[in-house]
Amino acid sequence: MLKYLVSPKCRLCPRNCGADREKNRGLCKTYNKLEIASFNLHFGEEPPISGKNGSGTIFLAGCNMGCIYCQNYPISQLKSAFRRIEIDDLVDIMLKLQKRGAHNINFVTPSHFAHLLIDAIKIAKSKGLKIPVVYNTSSYDKEEVIYALKDYVDVYLGDLKYTDSVLSKELSGVDDYFEVATKALKAMFDTKGKLVLKNGIAKQGLIVRHLVLPGYIENSKKALLWIKENLPGVDVSVMFQYFPAYKAFSHPFLKRKISPDEYFEIIDFVNVLGSKGYIQQV
Numbered sequence: 001m002l003k004y005l006v007s008p009k010c011r012l013c014p015r016n017c018g019a020d021r022e023k024n025r026g027l028c029k030t031y032n033k034l035e036i037a038s039f040n041l042h043f044g045e046e047p048p049i050s051g052k053n054g055s056g057t058i059f060l061a062g063c064n065m066g067c068i069y070c071q072n073y074p075i076s077q078l079k080s081a082f083r084r085i086e087i088d089d090l091v092d093i094m095l096k097l098q099k100r101g102a103h104n105i106n107f108v109t110p111s112h113f114a115h116l117l118i119d120a121i122k123i124a125k126s127k128g129l130k131i132p133v134v135y136n137t138s139s140y141d142k143e144e145v146i147y148a149l150k151d152y153v154d155v156y157l158g159d160l161k162y163t164d165s166v167l168s169k170e171l172s173g174v175d176d177y178f179e180v181a182t183k184a185l186k187a188m189f190d191t192k193g194k195l196v197l198k199n200g201i202a203k204q205g206l207i208v209r210h211l212v213l214p215g216y217i218e219n220s221k222k223a224l225l226w227i228k229e230n231l232p233g234v235d236v237s238v239m240f241q242y243f244p245a246y247k248a249f250s251h252p253f254l255k256r257k258i259s260p261d262e263y264f265e266i267i268d269f270v271n272v273l274g275s276k277g278y279i280q281q282v
Contacts (some may be wrong), residue, residue: 002115005033013064013111014142016179028062028112034120035061037075039093041102046237046278048195048202049104049134056102058093064112066173067139067180069248076109077246083148084223090120090125098131103201104155106134111141114149121271128213132203138190139181140174146187155195156188156206157237163222171254173275185231195206206231207277213238215253217262221269228273234273236277238270 005011009018010026019025021032041054049055061083063076063265074081085093094105105124108118132154139158160181168177179181188206195205208227212220227236240258248254267279 001118005142005145006115006260012115012142013144014140015064015174025062026064026112028064029077029079030062030082030112032116033114034085034087034090034116036085036090036093037061037081037083038086038276039097041097042106045106046159046207046235046280048077048197048200049106049155049207051103051201053101053103053106053170055106055134056094056097056100057108057136058090058097059108060110060113062112063109063138065140065177067246068171068251069242069254070247071243071245073246087116087123089119090117090279091124093125094120094129095127098129102131102132104132105129106136106157109138110135111137111145114119114141114145118152130272134202137184139184140177141180141184143183143187146184147191151190154192154204155194155202157209158185158188158206159209159246160185160223160227161211162219163226164219167216167219182230185227189231189234194233198253205235207235208219209236209237209239211242212258212262212266213242213254214256214258214262217265220266224273224275225268228275233276236270236275237280238266238275239280240266241280 010021015027016028037059037060042057043050043054059075134155135153136157144185167174169175193207196203210223
């Protein structure tokens, strides 16, 4: 499934880079082989994801975007951090995280490996994986990929980063982000719906994340308004924990953290909208 989008020329993600990933790395910086950076129990996600025991987080190597402020840039950009593994290795990791008490398996930056994750999830379930699978994504995903994941992913953590094509091109290297991400988010909502909790832990559904960037408050307002108007009742996670990283130190706005005035302006806006969900503090 989805392998027709990868070989011989990769069209798995909206970049449509056309790389022969059997021989060369795509724009995502990866081959057609699984590569990870790390895995562990993670406690920094939203409460329904991390819970008390932690989220079984697997950081996949590479990324199909190019955010100049990437806070995971050693994982997404530096190939020295990439570790090649086989599908069976990933299955073992998933089962080990479940055994350690993880509430879920949380794939971070999965878009460029979606076809291989389907294979791994199938095998893991046949070997006893019972906890939910979380797809933690920038939302720069093709609709057809999201629909293909319907029977394999339980919970989506999907970003909505930008509403403006000029801004998304400047900061992340893609000018069609809003068009692509909004279609992907609608597909996520269509397949999984609003968040379903059991004992406070997410079992199914969508959480939409938005990272507030310093100097771009109007972008945040437009993103939050779009979510409210187009994904009724969805849980929203407004994230204020931005810090300068990677290439952000030379950017006029991104070289600093969020100011108190910016923080309270967005908090007031969220309250006026009446959005439900989570506030992740500075």
